[in-house]
Amino acid sequence: MSTVQIDGARFRDRFDAFNEIGATENGGVNRPALSDANRAARDQVVEWFEAADLTVSIDEMGNIFGRREGTQDGPPVLFGSHIDSQYNGGRFDGVVGVLGALEVVEAFNDAGITTDRPLEIAVWSNEEGVRFQPDMLGSGVFCDVFDLEYAYSRTDKDGHTFGDELERIGYKGDRPCEPRELHCYFEMHVEQGPFLEQEGLPLAAVEGVFGFSWMNVSFEGQANHAGPTPMNMRKDAMIGVSDVTRAVRRITATEGTDLVGTVGSVDLWPNAINVIPERAEFTIDLRSYDNSVVETAVQRIQDEIEAAAAREGLAYECEEIMRVDADPFDQGCIETVVEAIESRGYEYTRLVSGAGHDANYLNTICPSSMIFVPSVDGISHRESEFTEWDDILAGTEVLASAVLSKATE
Numbered sequence: 139m140s141t142v143q144i145d146g147a148r149f150r151d152r153f154d155a156f157n158e159i160g161a162t163e164n165g166g167v168n169r170p171a172l173s174d175a176n177r178a179a180r181d182q183v184v185e186w187f188e189a190a191d192l193t194v195s196i197d198e199m200g201n202i203f204g205r206r207e208g209t210q211d212g213p214p215v216l217f218g219s220h221i222d223s224q225y226n227g228g229r230f231d232g233v234v235g236v237l238g239a240l241e242v243v244e245a246f247n248d249a250g251i252t253t254d255r256p257l258e259i260a261v262w263s264n265e266e267g268v269r270f271q272p273d274m275l276g277s278g279v280f281c282d283v284f285d286l287e288y289a290y291s292r293t294d295k296d297g298h299t300f301g302d303e304l305e306r307i308g309y310k311g312d313r314p315c316e317p318r319e320l321h322c323y324f325e326m327h328v329e330q331g332p333f334l335e336q337e338g339l340p341l342a343a344v345e346g347v348f349g350f351s352w353m354n355v356s357f358e359g360q361a362n363h364a365g366p367t368p369m370n371m372r373k374d375a376m377i378g379v380s381d382v383t384r385a386v387r388r389i390t391a392t393e394g395t396d397l398v399g400t401v402g403s404v405d406l407w408p409n410a411i412n413v414i415p416e417r418a419e420f421t422i423d424l425r426s427y428d429n430s431v432v433e434t435a436v437q438r439i440q441d442e443i444e445a446a447a448a449r450e451g452l453a454y455e456c457e458e459i460m461r462v463d464a465d466p467f468d469q470g471c472i473e474t475v476v477e478a479i480e481s482r483g484y485e486y487t488r489l490v491s492g493a494g495h496d497a498n499y500l501n502t503i504c505p506s507s508m509i510f511v512p513s514v515d516g517i518s519h520r521e522s523e524f525t526e527w528d529d530i531l532a533g534t535e536v537l538a539s540a541v542l543s544k545a546t547e
């Protein structure tokens with residue numbers, strides 16, 4: 139396998155310049171989807187793509203593609219990530235995958251390499267799902283998971299729709315956003331977890347992504363004065379939340395080694411210091427790479443909810459609002475990444491991702507896999523998100539080798 143040279147200084151200059159767009163005081167970036175800062179970031183990427191002789195096209199969802207022709211026609215090797223951020227998010231999430239992809243193309247240009255297959259870089263719209271839900275909306279429409287009208291109607295907290303905002307920033311393109319034939323898809327991304335750093339490894343070949351269940355739960359009790367009401371006469375909705383939260387922790391500790399569970403959102407009524415809580419609404423997020431582990435955990439949690447309600451004399455409702463199976467990536471693409479890592483002489487491990495990515499949707503229409511680089515302290519979605527520069531360059535070298543391998547097979 140050829141060892142294309144990455145220009146680390148060029149990449150870093152670009153990375154630093156790019157992250158001045160929407161920069162925050164604390165070293166992060168604030169570029170939520172379809173914001174003015176997101177538009178400026180898009181403009182910058184398009185300018186760089188064109189300077190690298192890529193042919194740029196924008197689709198109906200504002201997904202940006204930069205194409206480099208090969209010596210043959212046929213489906214392209216696609217690779218990329220996203221450039222929208224969380225509110226006051228980090229500089230690395232998504233950005234390393236897009237600017238790394240650009241550096242790969244620049245390195246091919248430098249080396250005078252023309253691949254057999256065409257190459258395309260993809261920049262997906264609204265990956266983060268922080269301003270418009272759900273997340274991974276651009277790749278979701280591209281892969282026919284959501285339809286276009288649904289995506290356009292998504293509304294932010296100020297009442298702006300995705301469609302209107304896309305038009306406002308000038309990125310409602312005319313290329314149809316729909317599945318098309320692709321040879322494969324690669325995405326380099328920060329791990330967003332602690333494993334690589336703990337193991338002292340620069341890289342992971344990502345084998346797949348956890349499946350998950352989301353539940354909405356409510357308890358209905360009785361409000362009353364916190365002073366005169368004896369303890370044995372209370373129907374306290376918060377006690378239900380507390381019992382179930384403890385159960386989630388207990389079950390995730392016993393059900394399977396990779397099972398994780400979170401009660402992340404709680405609303406309480408009337409939410410006052412001297413009133414017994416009458417109503418509570420909360421969410422449960424359960425994830426594992428083993429679908430049967432998720433299924434068993436959901437059933438056990440539902441039993442716990444019923445038992446907690448009975449103990450406290452509460453009415454309850456429990457609805458599973460989303461269930462997504464674990465998603466194994468394509469074995470061929472995983473092995474291409476492994477071979478690319480080994481050809482570059484790096485140490486690595488194989489990992490399963492706890493977080494979803496655009497690559498999950500791409501994996502439904504073409505063979506896909508991912509490359510992870512470490513997240514210092516396992517932190518992401520925060521301004522302090524950090525990845526060592528050497529690790530980013532290692533990931534970019536591996537991306538270059540993997541793309542070259544797939545583009546010449």
Ligand SMILES: [Zn+2]
Pocket residue numbers: 220231232265327
């Ligand atoms: Zn991301």
